Amino acid sequence: CPFIAFEPGLTTAAHRATMSRNMRREFSNVANRLQKVGVCRLRCQVLGKDNTLLLERLCEIERQSAKASRNIHLVFSPEQNNMFQRCLLEQANETVQPLLTTLELEEEIIAYLYGFVVGGIYHAYNTAFLPDYARFSPGKLTIQETIDHCIFEKMREFDFLRGNSYIKSKWSSTVRPQYHLTLMEQSLLNQLHGRLIFTVRPRVKQLLGNFRQIVPLRPVR
DSSP, X not given: OBEEEOOTTOOHHHHHHTSOHHHHHHHHHHHHHHHHHOOEEEEEEEOOTXXXXXXHHHHHHHHHSHHXXXXXXXXXXXXXXXXXHHHHHXXXXXXXXXXXXXXXXXXXXXXXXXXXXXXXXXXEEEEEEOGGGGGGOHHHHHHHHHHHHHHHTTOSEEEOOSSOOTTGGGTOOOBOOOOOOOOOOSOHHHHHHHHIIIIIHHHHHHHHHHHHHHSOOOOOO
């Protein structure tokens, strides 16, 4: 679980100065390219009960995103999940604030980062962007805008939450380990079950992954 701890008195300029030269150059190049396409804007806003239409737009973007084709980490697209997010907004209060960062091009949202602020810590929950704009690094832009917002609002931390990603490593090498602990009674059946789940299954998945790389699966006609 990567995270960024903000020192008291930190400024956005000082934080950006700690980024790699390649990252700073990339942001500059992307901003120039976006300006040639149209009027663009990055903004952060706290969501409330009256943001149903905005959630629908996020759902639409998520459906078209690259990760939707892999059906992973979908937050808004399944109807059940969408209803859950609406219920969260209806129960939002000063303790938990849903924060949405959007990248807009010609007043149309093309990318977003959705998270929650709790106790002075921002938790990055979900992100997606339209594939047609991948060349503009929209995911990185929304992350950096949110980091700037957190610093400006004097938050204590930006928490990327769990999961390995090369994008997260662009900003932080500081991580919290996550452990999955399974307790079982000592019996022959449980020992067999444990061997199958925690030893045999990972090796089989690894072998299958290696096999697919060697022999790509072809669609059946």
